[in-house]
Each structure stands twice: as structure tokens, then as C-alpha cells.
Amino acid sequence: MPFIEESDLLELHKDIDKAQIINERLLDQIKFKNKELKRSKLQRNILAGFTTLFLIGTLALFSFTAGLSSSKSLDNQNLLVSIDSLDAVKTRINNLSQQNEELSLVKEFYLAKNFLEKEKIYSVQIKSFVDNNVTLASEALTNTMFVKTNPFYSYSLGNFGTLQEAQKFRKELVDMGFRDAFVASYKDGKRLKIEDPY
Numbered sequence: 075m076p077f078i079e080e081s082d083l084l085e086l087h088k089d090i091d092k093a094q095i096i097n098e099r100l101l102d103q104i105k106f107k108n109k110e111l112k113r114s115k116l117q118r119n120i121l122a123g124f125t126t127l128f129l130i131g132t133l134a135l136f137s138f139t140a141g142l143s144s145s146k147s148l149d150n151q152n153l154l155v156s157i158d159s160l161d162a163v164k165t166r167i168n169n170l171s172q173q174n175e176e177l178s179l180v181k182e183f184y185l186a187k188n189f190l191e192k193e194k195i196y197s198v199q200i201k202s203f204v205d206n207n208v209t210l211a212s213e214a215l216t217n218t219m220f221v222k223t224n225p226f227y228s229y230s231l232g233n234f235g236t237l238q239e240a241q242k243f244r245k246e247l248v249d250m251g252f253r254d255a256f257v258a259s260y261k262d263g264k265r266l267k268i269e270d271p272y
Contacts, residue, residue, distance in 0.1 A: 111177050118170050125166055132159050194261045196240035196269065197230035200252050223265050230258065237269055 204226060221228050231247070234240040240257045247255045257269040 111173075114173055115177060118173055121166070122170065125163060129159065129163055193235075194259055194266065196234045196237050196257055196259050197232050198240055198244045198247055198255050199228050199230040199258050200247060200255045201229045202226040203229070221260070221263065221265055228258075228265070230260075240269070 202223075221230065232240065232243050234243065237257065237259075244255050244257050259266040259269055
């Protein structure tokens, strides 16, 4: 195992604390954005209902007025009003489509997170500790794992979908000096087995 200077360890702790604060802020922003998106979805649905009612009312009024009107100038005026309201409806539909795409992106993020929790993933374990008093990682960090494997607490880096990706990352860590690093597979936050390093 490589030797880490105390000053380097302190810098590492500072960097981890900064990353943890940034991740907590990002999580807060995601929560705020979710509330905002829910609110906008509700507003969008209400506005869509009112727009539909307005459009039906406008068309009914136009049909009624067109049927009663005998003058051609009145028909042209109604036609212009109808075209203007159709343009407004098209603009609103485009805005709603854009908001729907944003909601889809947030939904995809949460689906991917749930998928990672339920699927088998690979990570590179770099260290084990007897005590749980080491604060190397925050649970908010998505690319680190801190797992209890009796009687040890293991610290792993990276979440990979394939064994080959994890093996490649392990080789990079070994080249950096982490000679004892190895690849392990995990599912539902529990280690399944230690994988072949090559």
C-alpha cells in the first residue's frame, strides 16, 4: 500500500468535504427542481384545460357569429381573431412540449439511479478498516461505496456496469500505487464476490 503523508491526507479530507458540500447542494437543487417541475406540471395541466375550454368557446362563438353574419367583412374579422388564437395555442403547445421533455430528463435520472441500486455492479476496493470511524466518503457521492463486510468496513471507488471497465480502472489504481486494489461485484449494496483482477 502506498504511504500517504499527513498533509496529503488532510488535503484529501478537505477535498472530500468540499465535494460532499457540493453534492449536498446539488441534491437540494434537484429536490427544489422536482418541486418546481411538479408545480409547473400542475399549472400546465390547468392551463391546458383552460386553453381547451377557451378554444372550444372561441370556435363555438366563431361558428355562431359566422352563421348569423351576412357581411363578408365580419367573417374576415372573425377569421383573423381565430388565426390569432390558434397561433397562441400553438405557442402554448410548444412550451408544454418543452416542459414535458424536462420532466422526462428528471424521470430518467431517477430511473437510472433505481436501476443501479437493483442491478449487479462492479467496484474497485482499495482499503478495508476494522472501525467505522473513517470519514472518507459521503453517501451522497455516487461513485464511491462504503460497505460493511463483517468484521471490516470496505472502501471502494467507481460504479461500473461491466467487469472489464472495473478491471481497467483497477489497473490504473495499481499503477498509481494502490497495489492491493481488487475488483468486487455488488448488488443491493452488498458484496457478492471478489472478481478476477485480469
